[in-house]
Amino acid sequence: MTGDTMTLLPLDDTRRQLRERLRRLPSEQDHVVGVKRLRSILQEMGVVCDDSAELQDADAILLTSGRGMEALIASRLDDEERHRAYSRIVARLIIGQMHEPIDAKIEYPAEHLTISREEKEEDAAVAQFAIALVEGNLDLAPRPLYEDVPKLTLAWTPRTAARSTLGGMHLWSDYWYRHSTMYRWWRSRPKVSKTIKRVCAVLNPRRPAAV
Amino acid sequence: MPERDEVQIARWDAIRSRVGDGLRQMRGRERSQAQLAYEMDELGFHISQSMVSRYEQGQGEVPLSLERMVGWALCCDALSSGHLHEMLELGGYSLPWTTGDMKQFDLLLRKFRAMSSPDQMVLRRRMLWHLLGVSPEPLATPPVMEHTR
Numbered sequence: 001m002t003g004d005t006m007t008l009l010p011l012d013d014t015r016r017q018l019r020e021r022l023r024r025l026p027s028e029q030d031h032v033v034g035v036k037r038l039r040s041i042l043q044e045m046g047v048v049c050d051d052s053a054e055l056q057d058a059d060a061i062l063l064t065s066g067r068g069m070e071a072l073i074a075s076r077l078d079d080e081e082r083h084r085a086y087s088r089i090v091a092r093l094i095i096g097q098m099h100e101p102i103d104a105k106i107e108y109p110a111e112h113l114t115i116s117r118e119e120k121e122e123d124a125a126v127a128q129f130a131i132a133l134v135e136g137n138l139d140l141a142p143r144p145l146y147e148d149v150p151k152l153t154l155a156w157t158p159r160t161a162a163r164s165t166l167g168g169m170h171l172w173s174d175y176w177y178r179h180s181t182m183y184r185w186w187r188s189r190p191k192v193s194k195t196i197k198r199v200c201a202v203l204n205p206r207r208p209a210a211v
Numbered sequence: 212m213p214e215r216d217e218v219q220i221a222r223w224d225a226i227r228s229r230v231g232d233g234l235r236q237m238r239g240r241e242r243s244q245a246q247l248a249y250e251m252d253e254l255g256f257h258i259s260q261s262m263v264s265r266y267e268q269g270q271g272e273v274p275l276s277l278e279r280m281v282g283w284a285l286c287c288d289a290l291s292s293g294h295l296h297e298m299l300e301l302g303g304y305s306l307p308w309t310t311g312d313m314k315q316f317d318l319l320l321r322k323f324r325a326m327s328s329p330d331q332m333v334l335r336r337r338m339l340w341h342l343l344g345v346s347p348e349p350l351a352t353p354p355v356m357e358h359t360r
Binding site for chain 1: 307308311312315316319322323325326327328329330332333334337338340341344345
């Protein structure tokens with residue numbers, strides 16, 4: 001759905017709560033437990049989850065309307081695939097744009113034909129963030145996706161300069177993660193992630209981890 | 212046939228020809244009666260091709276329910292058409308969506324026409340619930356563990 005007149009579904013509160021939960025999500029190797037945790041998080045957000053959808057090609061569908069949000073997960077998936085599908089739904093809620101009065105996002109196991117460039121970019125960013133979620137390694141994604149980060153402000157004082165610079169960097173990182181394949185690849189390298197962590201610690205020494 | 216009041220029968224007799232016109236217009240020429248009957252059956256409506264034909268000719272004996280009108284329009288991507296609006300008015304039904312909302316429903320349906328048929332059907336079944344204004348019910352027990360291989 002790409003009409004100019006369409007209104008975006010206000011998901012700010014859901015996103016904020018999701019980020020809050022994701023920060024506390026322990027790294028999980030067991031896919032069954034991983035599914036349970038993500039499912040619980042989604043249900044807390046008011047998303048009705050149905051694992052018994054008779055989907056043939058798609059792994060999952062996220063359907064939103066004024067009547068509520070639903071995550072339909074294909075019944076044919078094994079535990080690992082289901083974990084990935086749930087991660088994509090969570091990633092979609094954080095990254096994706098949903099429109100009013102009704103919208104649906106289809107999650108496919110691999111890259112799929114999409115209509116617009118925006119959808120293609122969104123799909124790619126969702127897929128990459130979902131990988132970080134499945135691996136329980138959120139550091140491999142830009143921090144604004146799962147943490148509250150300092151804002152870029154114009155009130156440039158010696159005291160706020162470092163935090164504001166950091167805010168600008170986060171903004172830049174978030175933007176390119178959503179739009180550039182090369183940046184997503186680069187940002188998901190562990191070495192890059194470690195370097196960014198160090199930069200955050202230098203620019204915001206009081207809260208180096210959570211910024 | 213379920214027992215019906217005379218008043219209900221008389222009312223249906225008075226409107227069924229106009230309802231039939233609307234149904235035919237919604238289906239259009241590019242969709243066959245057989246295709247529509249198949250898609251409605253997949254959605255959960257027990258409607259055969261001959262019933263599609265009878266309804267379109269204004270010969271359906273049982274009044275068309277709200278669910279069937281909406282299901283018909285859903286299968287024909289005609290939710291935003293004036294025909295559905297007119298039929299709902301004739302039937303004394305209303306939906307909690309504006310014409311603009313219905314256009315978005317139609318757009319979404321068309322957008323996902325390229326999906327495989329089973330996947331489309333899953334989406335449409337759920338959209339039908341949203342259209343009818345019923346919130347999706349949470350499942351009582353999460354079936355996560357049941358699907359493990």
